[in-house]
Amino acid sequence: MKLLLPVDGSEFSLEAVRFAIRLVADGLRADVVLANVxxxxxxxxxxxxxxxxxxxxxxxxxxxxxxxxxxxxxxxAGIAYESEVAQGDPAHTIVDIVERFGCQMVIMGARGQSGLRRALMGSVSNEVLHACPVPVLIAQPQSPPEVEPQE
Known part of the structure; x- marks a missing residue:
């Protein structure tokens, strides 16, 4: 199975990578494509x-x-991967990467760094979930990320 792991550097996207690593450790035979848009x-x-x-x-x-x-x-974790950095609308570009690399599943975080975009247009993960031709797994964090108190 070929997995696409879109990452933006946020802890949420890294949690999706950790989830994919756990799947492979549990026996899933997978090729991995890391992507950033x-x-x-x-x-x-x-x-x-x-x-x-x-x-x-x-x-x-x-x-x-x-x-x-x-x-x-x-x-x-000893997992081989391919990397892709692309430019464009994140959700649509992720779908393009799925098709170009022949990925059979997307594993991504529920939230990323694009807070303004999410507030205005909906989350990238939600857009990918509805536009993607393959299954999309939204990985929730194991425990909520620590938030510094605001003064």
Whole structure:
């Protein structure tokens, strides 16, 4: 089975990676694709950067940075993986990655770093759940992440 693990660097997405690792440890034979989707540059970023190549490089670097923790978890578990950093609307791009890599399941976190987007348009996981042609498993955290008290 080929699993897609979309990660954004958040603890919620890493919990999905940990869940996939537990499945493999319990005997699931799986190939893993790690993916990070960077949203396109906004108008301000385009104006300030002056050079589209700079924006592309910053986006690619941010995507690779977001994958590092998930890669470390998989490497520590001895699980081979492929990586993909893409750019576009997160939900639609995740569905595209599923189709391009021939994934048979998506395992993703319930919440990520895109709080404003979630508030305005609904969560990425919800969009993927409804648009994806393969099963989507939404991994809930084992225990709630610690939140610092606000003053």
């Amino acid at each position: 960077q949203e396109p540059a906004n108008l301000y970023e385009l104006i300030v950067a002056h050079n589209p190549e700079v924006i592309e490089q910053v986006s690619a670097d941010a995507g690779m940075h977001a994958l590092r923790s998930a890669q470390a978890l998989l490497e520590a």
